[in-house]
Amino acid sequence: MSLQDRLNELKATVLTQINTTDHLDHLNEIRVNTLGKKGPITEVLRGMKDISAEERPVIGAFANEIRDLLKDALELKKAELENLALNAQLAAEKIDVSLPGTDFEPGHAHVIQQIIEQLENQFLGMGYQIAEGPEVEEDKYNFEMMNLPKDHPARDMQDTFYITPEILMRTQTSPVQARTMEKHDFTQGALKMISPGRVYRRDTDDATHSHQFHQVEGLVIDKHITMADLKGTLLKVAQELFGEKHQIRLRPSYFPFTEPSVEVDVSWNDVDENTKPEDIEWIEVLGAGMVHPNVLKMAGVDPEVYGGFAFGLGPDRFAMLKYGVDDIRNFYLNDVRFLSQFK
Ligand code: PHE
Numbered sequence: 001m002s003l004q005d006r007l008n009e010l011k012a013t014v015l016t017q018i019n020t021t022d023h024l025d026h027l028n029e030i031r032v033n034t035l036g037k038k039g040p041i042t043e044v045l046r047g048m049k050d051i052s053a054e055e056r057p058v059i060g061a062f063a064n065e066i067r068d069l070l071k072d073a074l075e076l077k078k079a080e081l082e083n084l085a086l087n088a089q090l091a092a093e094k095i096d097v098s099l100p101g102t103d104f105e106p107g108h109a110h111v112i113q114q115i116i117e118q119l120e121n122q123f124l125g126m127g128y129q130i131a132e133g134p135e136v137e138e139d140k141y142n143f144e145m146m147n148l149p150k151d152h153p154a155r156d157m158q159d160t161f162y163i164t165p166e167i168l169m170r171t172q173t174s175p176v177q178a179r180t181m182e183k184h185d186f187t188q189g190a191l192k193m194i195s196p197g198r199v200y201r202r203d204t205d206d207a208t209h210s211h212q213f214h215q216v217e218g219l220v221i222d223k224h225i226t227m228a229d230l231k232g233t234l235l236k237v238a239q240e241l242f243g244e245k246h247q248i249r250l251r252p253s254y255f256p257f258t259e260p261s262v263e264v265d266v267s268w269n270d271v272d273e274n275t276k277p278e279d280i281e282w283i284e285v286l287g288a289g290m291v292h293p294n295v296l297k298m299a300g301v302d303p304e305v306y307g308g309f310a311f312g313l314g315p316d317r318f319a320m321l322k323y324g325v326d327d328i329r330n331f332y333l334n335d336v337r338f339l340s341q342f343k
Contacts (some may be wrong), residue, residue: 006322007059011019013231017190029078033073036250111319111339120196122240130195131175131176132195139268144172147257147292170200172312176217181296181299181300184221193217194218195217199213210329215312215313216312216314230262238266241322245269248264250262258288258290260289261287263284264285267280275292283303283321285318288310290309316331
């Protein structure tokens with residue numbers, strides 16, 4: 001076979017290979033096999049030494065022509081395959097801008113915190129200040145200044161986490177009463193404060209008890225405060241929180257730091273002038289009373305001049321009543337399925 005024929009044959013074979021491949025890797029293989037140092041074109045050119053001097057430039061030019069032609073064909077095919085690959089990739093990575101986006105789930109205040117904030121807003125609206133006290137408290141404020149000396153039997157009402165004999169986890173927010181009274185300048189007017197916060201008791205956790213829960217303390221001290229002021233205030237708060245048709249009732253009770261002391265019930269059903277007393281369902285929601293003279297005295301307030309009322313309510317219990325939650329532990333398990341109901 002003449003060199004020309006071999007070159008023509010080579011051209012035909014390689015062009016077929018190029019035309020039938022659809023892989024860039026394969027195309028590259030063809031290129032290397034055809035044009036590389038050990039490829040057929042190089043080999044043909046190597047055979048030039050055996051042909052006549054007249055033929056040599058003709059064959060040489062023809063070989064170069066074939067090589068250039070194949071090079072061009074390879075380039076063209078490469079561009080074509082790259083273009084196909086790019087289009088395929090673009091199609092695969094296409095973004096459908098009309099698809100719904102990923103939902104953000106912004107958090108929200110915990111249901112207990114919501115109740116506390118609602119109470120804060122109500123009391124701020126009635127001219128109260130919001131006071132804070134430490135959760136790690138002195139025995140002195142938690143008990144002694146609340147008229148509960150060391151051996152007082154009523155200390156048993158609140159089983160206590162002691163840290164040292166004088167330092168404890170506060171069992172109630174009542175110590176904030178003593179702390180604010182001590183600091184208050186009565187020449188500037190009445191003291192009206194609420195103090196929300198966490199309290200701790202050595203209780204075994206069950207559906208209605210938690211070793212840690214919340215209280216909102218309330219205290220009003222001025223010159224002419226009566227039990228009617230206490231009742232009016234609590235009625236207003238209960239109606240704001242539970243609804244206009246709810247009533248409250250006071251029952252005599254005992255707390256060492258108030259005298260007289262009351263427990264306050266809220267009606268669970270709606271009440272109007274036609275409701276018979278025996279049809280009202282009462283639920284206990286808080287403790288309250290007129291501040292004991294000893295408590296005033298110990299905080300440096302003259303009980304002959306000043307007096308007032310105090311109350312302590314449990315937002316956990318309020319939340320349970322308001323939303324029909326029957327297990328207090330739900331508030332502390334941090335299960336978002338439970339908590340997100342209260343958005
Ligand atoms: N501190 C009382 C308790 O935890 C509640 C209370 C507060 C009662 C203020 C009367 C006055 O049980």
